Amino acid sequence: MPVSQKIHGMLSRSSWIRKMFEEGLLLRKKLGPENVFDFSLGNPNVPPPCEFKNALTEVASQSLPGQHAYMPNAGYPETREAIAAHLTQKFKVPLKFEHIIMTCGAAGALNVTLKTLLDAGDEVIIPTPYFVEYEFYVDNAGGVPRLVPTKKDFSLDLEAIRSAFTERTRAVLINSPNNPTGRVYDAETIKELSDILEEKERLYQRAVYLISDEPYNEIVYDGIALPSIMEYCRNSIIAYSYSKCLSVPGERIGYLALHPELAELEDVLGGMILCNRILGFINAPALMQRVIARIQGVQVNVGEYQRKRDLLCEGLSACGYSFAKPDGTFYLFVRSPIADDVAYVRALQQRGILTTPGVGFGGPGYFRIAYCVEDATIIKALPGFAETLQEYQNSRSV
Amino acid sequence: MPVSQKIHGMLSRSSWIRKMFEEGLLLRKKLGPENVFDFSLGNPNVPPPCEFKNALTEVASQSLPGQHAYMPNAGYPETREAIAAHLTQKFKVPLKFEHIIMTCGAAGALNVTLKTLLDAGDEVIIPTPYFVEYEFYVDNAGGVPRLVPTKKDFSLDLEAIRSAFTERTRAVLINSPNNPTGRVYDAETIKELSDILEEKERLYQRAVYLISDEPYNEIVYDGIALPSIMEYCRNSIIAYSYSKCLSVPGERIGYLALHPELAELEDVLGGMILCNRILGFINAPALMQRVIARIQGVQVNVGEYQRKRDLLCEGLSACGYSFAKPDGTFYLFVRSPIADDVAYVRALQQRGILTTPGVGFGGPGYFRIAYCVEDATIIKALPGFAETLQEYQNSRSV
Numbered sequence: 047m048p049v050s051q052k053i054h055g056m057l058s059r060s061s062w063i064r065k066m067f068e069e070g071l072l073l074r075k076k077l078g079p080e081n082v083f084d085f086s087l088g089n090p091n092v093p094p095p096c097e098f099k100n101a102l103t104e105v106a107s108q109s110l111p112g113q114h115a116y117m118p119n120a121g122y123p124e125t126r127e128a129i130a131a132h133l134t135q136k137f138k139v140p141l142k143f144e145h146i147i148m149t150c151g152a153a154g155a156l157n158v159t160l161k162t163l164l165d166a167g168d169e170v171i172i173p174t175p176y177f178v179e180y181e182f183y184v185d186n187a188g189g190v191p192r193l194v195p196t197k198k199d200f201s202l203d204l205e206a207i208r209s210a211f212t213e214r215t216r217a218v219l220i221n222s223p224n225n226p227t228g229r230v231y232d233a234e235t236i237k238e239l240s241d242i243l244e245e246k247e248r249l250y251q252r253a254v255y256l257i258s259d260e261p262y263n264e265i266v267y268d269g270i271a272l273p274s275i276m277e278y279c280r281n282s283i284i285a286y287s288y289s290k291c292l293s294v295p296g297e298r299i300g301y302l303a304l305h306p307e308l309a310e311l312e313d314v315l316g317g318m319i320l321c322n323r324i325l326g327f328i329n330a331p332a333l334m335q336r337v338i339a340r341i342q343g344v345q346v347n348v349g350e351y352q353r354k355r356d357l358l359c360e361g362l363s364a365c366g367y368s369f370a371k372p373d374g375t376f377y378l379f380v381r382s383p384i385a386d387d388v389a390y391v392r393a394l395q396q397r398g399i400l401t402t403p404g405v406g407f408g409g410p411g412y413f414r415i416a417y418c419v420e421d422a423t424i425i426k427a428l429p430g431f432a433e434t435l436q437e438y439q440n441s442r443s444v
Numbered sequence: 445m446p447v448s449q450k451i452h453g454m455l456s457r458s459s460w461i462r463k464m465f466e467e468g469l470l471l472r473k474k475l476g477p478e479n480v481f482d483f484s485l486g487n488p489n490v491p492p493p494c495e496f497k498n499a500l501t502e503v504a505s506q507s508l509p510g511q512h513a514y515m516p517n518a519g520y521p522e523t524r525e526a527i528a529a530h531l532t533q534k535f536k537v538p539l540k541f542e543h544i545i546m547t548c549g550a551a552g553a554l555n556v557t558l559k560t561l562l563d564a565g566d567e568v569i570i571p572t573p574y575f576v577e578y579e580f581y582v583d584n585a586g587g588v589p590r591l592v593p594t595k596k597d598f599s600l601d602l603e604a605i606r607s608a609f610t611e612r613t614r615a616v617l618i619n620s621p622n623n624p625t626g627r628v629y630d631a632e633t634i635k636e637l638s639d640i641l642e643e644k645e646r647l648y649q650r651a652v653y654l655i656s657d658e659p660y661n662e663i664v665y666d667g668i669a670l671p672s673i674m675e676y677c678r679n680s681i682i683a684y685s686y687s688k689c690l691s692v693p694g695e696r697i698g699y700l701a702l703h704p705e706l707a708e709l710e711d712v713l714g715g716m717i718l719c720n721r722i723l724g725f726i727n728a729p730a731l732m733q734r735v736i737a738r739i740q741g742v743q744v745n746v747g748e749y750q751r752k753r754d755l756l757c758e759g760l761s762a763c764g765y766s767f768a769k770p771d772g773t774f775y776l777f778v779r780s781p782i783a784d785d786v787a788y789v790r791a792l793q794q795r796g797i798l799t800t801p802g803v804g805f806g807g808p809g810y811f812r813i814a815y816c817v818e819d820a821t822i823i824k825a826l827p828g829f830a831e832t833l834q835e836y837q838n839s840r841s842v
Contacts, residue, residue, distance in 0.1 A: 048561075048651050048707055048708035048711050048712050049560050049561060049708075049711050049712055049714075049715035050559075050560065050561060050562050050563045050566070050585075050715075051563050052563065053559070053560055053715040053718065053719065054711070054715075056718060056722075057711070057714050057715060057718060060718070087514070089510070089513050089514045090513065091510075093509075094512055099507070102504050102731075103501070103504050103505050105504075106500050106501050106503075106504035106505075107501050107504075109497070111491075112487070112489075114492055114690075114691065114692035114693070114694050114695050115487050115488065115489075115691070115692075115693060115694050116485070116487045116693045116694050117694055150548060150696070150724065150725060150726075151724070151726060153724035153725075153726050154724040154725070155724075156724065157723060157724035158724075161448075161451070161584075162447050162448065162451055163446075163447060163448060164448050165448040165449050165450065168448070179721070179722060182722035183722070183724065186559075186584075186722065186723060186724075187448075253446050292512075293512065293513070294512035294513075294730075295512070295513060295514045295726075296512050296513050296514055296515055296727060296729070296730030296731075297512050297729055297730050297731060298548070298696075298725070298726060298727070298728075298729050309446055310446035310447075313446050313447050313452070313455070314446050314447055316447075316455050317447035317448075317451040317452075317455060320451065320454060320455060320458070321451065323577075324454075324577060324580035324581070324584065325555060325584060325723065325724070326548065326549070326551035326552040326553075326554065326555035326556075326581065326723070326725075327548060327551075327552070327696070327724075327725070328548075328549060328551050328693075328696060329694060329696070330696075331694070331695055331696050331729045331732070332692075332694030332695050332696075333500075333694075333695060333731065333732075334729070334731075
């Protein structure tokens with residue numbers, strides 16, 4: 047075997063996703079690209095805000111000494127300072143530059159965090175459905191994911207989380223607004239979750255961390271207020287990415303923010319800076335660090351995503367699909383009319399509609415629609431969604 | 445313990461480096477920054493070529509749809525195409541875009557490679573002295589480094605490498621031009637090393653890869669020709685970074701190049717693309733991918749580093765220091781006049797000279813001087829180098 051056994055296993059497990067991707071390509075050839083409606087990827091289609099573009103051209107045209115050189119592995123102090131000031135207002139907790147570590151996006155931030163915290167066999171509680179890459183990230187650090195289903199409306203099942211704790215539990219990893227469900231956890235939920243963590247810390251005499259993956263932090267609708275995790279939980283670590291709020295996922299820029307009263311803060315910070323280096327990130331890209339320092343608080347027009355959500359939800363509701371309306375993100379997690387979500391996703395494919403089966407998110411019986419697409423794509427795909435559902439309903443009533 | 449036991453161990457082991465760094469800061473306060481000569485870091489001081497700046501401002505001012513969006517995890521096909529064309533000429537092996545994977549620098553490239561190839565307990569042969577981060581990279585992937593000393597002139601000891609092979613050996617990791625020694629391995633050495641790999645592949649009935657870390661590829665002096673690893677070795681993987689050739693280490697841009705006839709190429713490529721994603725890199729920064737696609741073959745003025753090398757080597761030689769003159773990089777690995785290189789580095793510190801002890805590179809009894817600094821820094825530091833040596837010689841003759 048040329049690659050490691052683990053990677054070989056991952057490659058074969060992921061091969062059906064690759065197969066569907068290849069089928070998608072074939073579909074474009076067969077139906078013509080104008081008849082293929084791709085809802086499979088969370089690649090933001092709303093353009094970056096003009097403030098981003100302005101900051102980028104300004105920074106790119108500067109000529110500073112050592113402008114593209116190594117900086118401290120945690121990032122430029124000015125950038126970390128600007129973020130800390132912004133978050134102090136937003137999170138209602140006094141953060142300083144030393145509580146911020148610049149990372150290559152949220153994926154980098156999470157890998158750094160897990161590598162810092164986990165010994166082999168340590169457990170991380172993850173509510174499902176979930177962004178399935180978490181499982182790889184935990185495994186990279188030698189940890190074990192403990193998957194805990196959410197309730198029917200995708201809100202946290204706090205009793206199930208409480209029961210999932212063991213003496214090996216090192217962290218709970220949440221993602222709100224959630225990919226793939228679009229659910230936002232409210233303040234009361236976060237407070238209760240924090241109480242559970244404290245209870246278990248007393249029981250096991252060991253710090254348990256709440257890791258909150260927040261790349262969709264700004265993408266919330268209907269005036270919903272996203273609660274500040276830090277306001278409610280002392281042992282909280284936020285993994286953030288600018289990918290979605292600025293529509294720049296290709297640039298790999300994000301950060302880790304640590305609660306100023308985090309258990310043994312110094313060691314965790316030191317470990318994270320070390321891990322950022324030894325995992326091979328070294329530091330977050332220099333140029334983007336300088337760009338985002340100038341545009342804290344700037345974000346894409348979230349109204350665009352809300353319009354797309356409404357268009358899609360109304361359309362699918364009218365056809366007879368059932369789902370929990372998302373509070374945020376640009377994902378809709380729809381109940382599959384048949385138990386076999388992979389089969390249903392394939393049926394949609396026959397009408398040129400590309401979605402992702404729920405099994406890919408630990409949520410079988412559902413499928414995910416990423417609606418970060420043109421409005422026209424949603425409008426043109428609705429008849430196909432309706433016909434596919436009709437087909438299954440007819441076959442059932444026969 | 446708040447951080448993992450492994451990270452805790454690493455933090456305490458690296459604490460003397462941190463301590464020396466802190467001492468360096470104190471030194472600046474004590475002596476004044478103008479009297480501190482910092483040769484400790486490999487942070488290039490020659491400015492990026494103007495072609496880089498021009499390409500950057502051009503790319504930054506473009507407005508393409510999805511300009512900062514996700515691209516395929518392996519990178520933009522155009523960028524990979526441009527690199528393949530450049531390397532085909534340089535390496536004398538016909539590379540296509542699919543043999544190139546864009547990475548977050550060479551550190552990212554090496555972590556991706558090792559994660560792809562190693563099962564727990566697999567061994568990687570590494571000649572010493574070496575860039576000590578390799579040990580972390582191998583460990584991240586669950587592997588075991590097998591350190592093999594080089595000869596007195598820092599050329600490869602091929603017999604020692606042959607003897608270090610076991611049935612668990614998965615790869616040999618070389619770095620030429622070498623950090624910290626500046627040594628370049630010649631064509632004959634690479635050919636013989638490749639023969640050893642083939643011999644061991646036959647013996648153990650298993651592919652063994654030559655991983656060549658080449659961030660200093662262009663930084664060679666005296667018209668020395670760096671041999672093409674790919675020309676001599678079929679199972680070769682090149683990890684490259686633009687950090688040094690363009691003086692942009694903060695931007696995290698590099699690539700992996702795989703020999704077109706690599707053993708089970710498809711699986712290795714697939715594994716690497718998967719690992720680039722699951723390790724949290726996702727993809728190399730988008731903007732820099734577009735920049736470097738336009739300036740293949742462009743590099744900093746290497747003559748500047750050669751001038752610095754000559755200035756330093758002549759100066760230290762005149763004082764009585766002994767070393768093997770480097771063929772490339774911007775490092776000089778000097779024999780410590782006393783066995784305890786840490787003590788000697790501390791003695792230099794007393795005269796405001798910051799260097800790195802050889803133990804930090806698996807080369808005790810030496811110290812490293814990174815001469816990517818102003819000429820004036822070298823000139824002003826030479827008396828301090830001379831006085832420190834004199835002091836030790838006097839104390840010995842007493």
